[in-house]
Amino acid sequence: MKIDASLHDRIVRAFSPLGDEAAAGAFPPASSLSQALDKILPAHAKGVYSKNATPTVVKLFTTASVNMWLRGIHSFLVSCSLTGVSPGWACVSGYYSSHYSIRAFAHLLGFFQLFSRRRIVHLQLTGARYTCVFDPKTKDDREHRFYWKIVKKDSNFATDPFFTDNNSGTDDSDVAHRDRASYADHLPQFPVFSPLDGSSLRNRIERISEIEFASPPIPRVSRYPDTEFVQIIAYHRLVRFRNLLDAVLETRNRFWSVHRDPPWARGFVDYQLTEEATLRSRYTL
Secondary structure: OEOOHHHHHHHHHHHHHHOOOOHHHOOOOOOHHHHHHHHHOOOOOOOOEEEEOOHHHHHHHHHHHHHHHHHHHHHHHHHHHOOOOOHHHHHHHHHHHHHHHHHHHHHHOOEEEEHHHOEEEEEEEEOOEEEEEEEEOOOOOOHHHHHHHHHHHOOOOOOOOOOOOOOOOOOEOHHHHHHHHHHOOOOOOOOOOOOOOHHHHHHHHHHHHHOOOOOOOOOEHHHOOOHHHHHHHHHHHHHHHHHHHHHHHOOOOHHHHHHOOOHHHOOOOOOOOOOOOOOOOOOEO
C-alpha cells in the first residue's frame, strides 16, 4: 500500500495534539465522540449540515480510531482462545476483530455513524481547518457495510485486497460468514469446553502470523466454520493499521508510542507477518 501526502498530513495533524499529553489518561469516557457530535447538530437540522470542528472533536476522532483498533486486538485474542472449544464464537469474535480494524481506519479518515441522529459525519480537512459535515443516513449505510465501503473506496486502500466491500450476498464475505455463525439454525459444533492456556494461545497466534497464501483468505460461508481464514485476515488487518501509523508517526508521538503495544497483549501478539511479495503491505509516500 502506498499512502499519499494528504493522508500522511492528516495523520500527523490528527495525532499532533496527543503528542504532549500523558498517554495513560488520554482516552475519554465512553461515547464521548457521539455525544460531542450530537451537541454540534441542531435539534431540527434537515438535509446536509456543516459546522467548524473544535480541536476537542478532532482529538476524539483520533482517540476513537486507536481505541477501536485496541478493541480489534482484544477480539482477536478472544477468537484465538476459542478456536477449538467454540467454533461459532471464534468466528464471531474473529469477525469483529476485522470490523473494529476497519472502523479504526474509517475513523482515521474522518468518518463516523451518529446512530442517534441517523447521520453520517465526515470530518473534512481543508488547509488547516476541520469541518464536520452531517449527511442524512440512507438505507444503504448499514453498520457492517458502510465503514468497509468507506475504507475500500479510499484511494490509499482501494487496491489492497485485504480491504473489501463486505457484501453479505456472496460466499466469500466476512459479514456473510459472521451471519451464518450468528443467525443460522442447527449449527452442530459443540466441542468440550477447555480454554487454551497461555502457551497454546501464543502458539496459535504465531501459526496464524506465519501462514503464507497467494491471495487474501476471505472466509467462505460454504466452509463454515472457516475459523482459520477469519483469524488470518483479522490479524493482517490489525497489523496493517499498526504499520500505517508506525510509518507515519514513527516513535515521535507519545500517545501512539504507548498504545501501539498494549500491555495486555504482550507475549501473545508480535504483529509480524508472513506475506508473499505481491501482497506485502508497504507504506511509502
